[in-house]
Amino acid sequence: MSRVKEFNLPDLGEGLTEGEILKWLVTVGDDITLNQPIVEVETAKAAVEIPAKWAGRVITIFHGEGETIDVGTPIIAIDTDPNAGPLPDSGPGEASGTTAPSAASLAAVEVAPAEGAVEPGLIGGPAPGGRTPVLVGYGPKTTTAKRRPRASAPATSAAPATPAAPAVPAPAVPAPAVPAPAVPAPAPTAPTPARPAAAQPGPAIPRQGPPAPATGGPVRSGANGVLAKPPVRKLARDLGVDLTALVGTGPQGSITRDDVQAAVAAVAEQSAGSAVAAGRAFVAGEREQRIPVKGVRKLTAENMVSSAFTAPHVTEFLTVDMTRSMRALERIKGLPDWRDVRVSPLLLVAKAVLLTIKRYPMVNSSWDCDHIVVKDYVNLGIAAATERGLVVPNIKDAGELPLRGLAEAMTELVGTAKAGRTTPADMSGGTFTITNVGVFGVDTGTPILPPGEAAILAFGAVREMPWVHKKKIRIRQVTTLGLSFDHRIIDGELGSKFLRDVGAFLTDPEAALLAWG
Structure with a gap:
């Protein structure tokens, strides 16, 4: 068994086909242990660290940072027994990081046979006995291609009036200069030859066009x-x-x-x-930046397009007086058991959604061909903006968590997303999503459904506004909610009742907690 093993990029979840190498955590020559993180890779889901499959010494890194490679492609070679002595013909090139290893080192690497390999003698495979496989009627090419000499002679020729000697005897009757038969090829991209010197005498030309060739050979003119x-x-x-x-x-x-x-x-x-x-001229491409769409941003774009043109969206809005909710948050922050917990208005919005889903379970469902799948659990997704794009990790079984447990789970979820450490498992299986656009100072919006979900709630900024309270105009803390839902599952009545009850909770959360449990 070979002591050098190649580690291929694994499938990091849900059938991902490629990944971008963000950062190598090891270098050539490092001794690594089993399950030690060796590389950070960004997939369409998230950025993850990949652990080593074997312990040993890094001898080759096949791809550099910033490269996007397919799943199953070798990314690193590890010597699993570095104390057994040097590898055969291990040259200094292997210590350079991504430089290709020597032929002897590659021969010592254990590589799985290519999938679908063709046996010798069959179409697409090597011919028996080392014979070169060729098409019927054509022999193998045994000579190298040669470029024909240019027809024009240098302008400094000693006898410009004398034509160059042809390669074959000239026929008795002048014939048009027809190119020799050859396989059609695209126009060559060789450097442009020098034009004939303007000072040399030549016959008068009645049009503005190419001068007579210096070789004096016949020229066949085309149209015009x-x-x-x-x-x-x-x-x-x-x-x-x-x-x-x-x-x-x-x-x-x-x-x-x-x-x-x-x-x-x-x-x-x-x-x-x-x-x-x-003024300044506009040149196409100038003062522009082209950003490749890949990773999380690419997957988000594909999902949003699929959702927007698959599920019939309906959006409703509701403006809510959150003054009592904001006061309740201040009281919660003052409790001794809550001093180390991050509390925000989003916490009460999440709790309102979870309690309202228990009243209207159909909102927490998905469309599956001829069936509506109603979930008895709530995996609550929280949209988070990161440097790599929008991600929507979710809290598993969020409906079973008490208020403090929900606050801790949301803090951990958002922190992990901001650090770019969200795993693909944390972003799969969501059933209902909240997007907090209020942190950007936006009142609300018309959010697009995540694939596989029936509803999404946009939570806008909480602002001080004049509001009619107890028949008087007062300054109150007000927000606007926007609920988008799949009209195949949720009709106008159900969507309106759900949004109304979420607003009722935020208007008086203490009364709602007592009444709803």
Whole structure:
């Protein structure tokens, strides 16, 4: 058994197919222990630390930080018995981090056979006896490709009037210069050859176009007397370039793609120059930033698009007087047992939602083809904005927690999300979500349902506003709630009753706790 083992990127949950390496926690040459964190990887769900599968010494790191790799791709090689002596032909390149190991080191690595490998002799596999497999009617290529010499001679030729000697005897009757048969290939991107010197004499040309080639060979003109290949002509038509106004730099004075594109660039530069005279010219791509969509942000985008065009959304709003709730929070903060617990208005909103769900269980459900699945448990999701994008971890069985336990779970959940340590398991299985847009000073919004959930509540900012209280206008602390729900499951009556009762709890939480339990 080989002592060097490759560790592949594992599936980190729910069928994820790729991950981005955020940070290596080890370097080449480090001695590591079993289950020691070795790398931090961001998937579409969250950023997680991956532990080592074996103890030993790191000999190779195959991918650097910032690379996105597929699940199952080797990311690190570990020598599981570093005290047994040096590896065969272990060169200094292995100590450089991500440099490829030597051939002997790779030969000592234990690698699983490729999935779906083809046996020798079959289509797609190696031929028996080392024979090179080829198509029927074609032999294996035994020579190297050679570039044909250019038709034009250097401008400093001693005898410019004498044509270059052809490679084959010239026919008795002059024939048009037709390129030799070859496999069609795209236009070459070789450097543009030098144009013929303008000082050399030549025959008068009745049009503005390419001069006669220096070799003196016959030239076949295309339409309008312009020598250009069909792809070049099409490019000129698409870009609106007049070929007759160009001087070709290709073989025998033909017009190339570079000539056409140079003409377009010249016109654009001229237009930009005139625009600069009036002010700063706008150039496409200038003063712009392109951010790749990946990881958490990519998954969020896909989920939001899927939800928005799958579930028929309805949103209702309710403005609530939270003055008594804010006073109750101040009293809770003053209790000795609550001094070390973070308390915010979101805590009472979460408690209001959990108690109201017990009254209307259909709100805590999901749509499954021809069935509505009503959950007897509440995995309460709290949307959290992080540097990597929006994540929605959830508190499992939140409905079974007392008020203090709910406060502690919310504090831990938000702290873990802000640190980017939320695991995929913490973000799966949610049944109802609260998004607290009030922390950004926003009154409310129309939130989009997380996939698989029937309702989501937006909690807006709590503001001091004039409010009619006991038939008098007073300054009260007011907020606005926004409830979006799946109209296939929740009709207008059910959604309205649910939102009304959540508002009633926040209006007088002490009375609601006594009445609702």
